[in-house]
Amino acid sequence: MIQGLYAAASGMIAIEDQQSIIANNIANASTPGFKRQNCVEEGFYSVFSEKMRSAASFGQSTSPGGGVRIVGSYADWREGTLATTDDPFSIALTGPGFLTVQTDNGDRYTRGGRLQIDPEGHLATADGKKVMGAGSAPITVTGNNFQVDEDGNVYSDGANVGRMQLMEFDDPRLLTRDGDGLYATGDSGPQAVEATETSVHGGMLELSNVQLPYEMAQMISGIRAYGAYQKVINTSDESIGRLIDQVAMPA
């Protein structure tokens, strides 16, 4: 009974985290290159029932669970819709690759979006982080008529001024999110390899892959589960109350 109380509370906490992830997806419904997140929930057992479960005599245990918790959040890497813009500095990537950008904390990876030329003439993201070219050097663009081709070559006034460094990862699930549309490899992160299956499209933008109806449905099922957990707590509370009031009532 008491265990049910804690299990339901853990459920409410897990749903709160889940709703936060959905809220972040919805808030980024118009962020170019954003990849929605899903979360993985897992039931867990108290240490005690875990021990009982592992005892051979119990076999498949039906002992009550300890509750539920979020054990993972993962990106949904599906490609967002490509939209044409009339801005040549909009870049969309198709395929699993990323652009490499330079930050104060080392190289980071992004799925593109709107680029610009910084005051020194380097190709940069909308918030001024330099886009790396081959050999980890920034790309300098001085002329007009900015264009990119499918392989990531950058042209200015028809002359090739560099090639964007496109990277793919052996296991993109291990990438961590850094905010500002950036992904980091971290300490135990995936290996970055030169992209082979990625192409670049200038004058296009990869829209966020968030689909509002799906997020809404997730959110509704979340709040209903939250309500159900609340009922469990109320019921447990009531039962305990009755136990104390009636069964344990002194004569």
Add this chain to the structure above:
Amino acid sequence: MIRALFTAATGMVGQQLNIDTIANNLANVNTTGFKKSRVNFQDLLYETIKPAGTENAGGGERTPEGVQIGHGVRPAAIAKLYTQGNMISTGNALDIVVEGDGFFQVELPDGRRAYSRDGSFKVSATGQLVTADGYPLSPGITVPQDSQGVTFKPDGTVSILDANGAQQAAGQLTLVRFLNPAGLDARLGRNLLLETEASGAPSETQPGVNGAGTIEQGFLENSNVQVVEEILNLIIAQRAYEANSKVIQTSDEMLQLANNVRR
């Protein structure tokens, strides 16, 4: 408190800014030389509850996924798009247009330079070419009182037809280019832009050189706002705003449920 509440608030604030920007674009749909703006969104920082690749409790196995919860969205930049607007034929000799990336230079009363794509010039009482607000074009061009016409050549040379019907040189119009026009400062309004650290220094050239564009007389450059595109963006922004408000509503209901745990 539920994170989702604040996350959705960043989404609503962001969409509000988006709608403000669209409103300004639409309001300026017929403004000469106006360039539309776009909000660039980025996701906000993430709270890492469990990093990816941590060893799981059972032993050496590494979990492939961590738990990271985001905190919403932030506008990274509102940038103007300097694509060419449509040319409108006006037949007015003092209406000129830049076909290319260059900007006209205008001298402000405090001596600063401002830059503009608006080529609807007028002649002031002293015969100078000025903007509709009376700011003189720089380098200055003077049209004598008795002239019968002004001609702008594509390369920026200006000549007048004097009282005797003879062509006379009246000056040379120059344009400036910026490495990053998106970095120009539009705070003055009045179709004027100011140089910033981000735009880079202006480089002055003759029209037709270095991609600055040529001069065409008798035309004005209309705004590059496309109404259909703006309305589409407006619909998307409104729906996104609505979705974020639903998240706030849901979070509120959840808090209410949580409060009802103790009856």
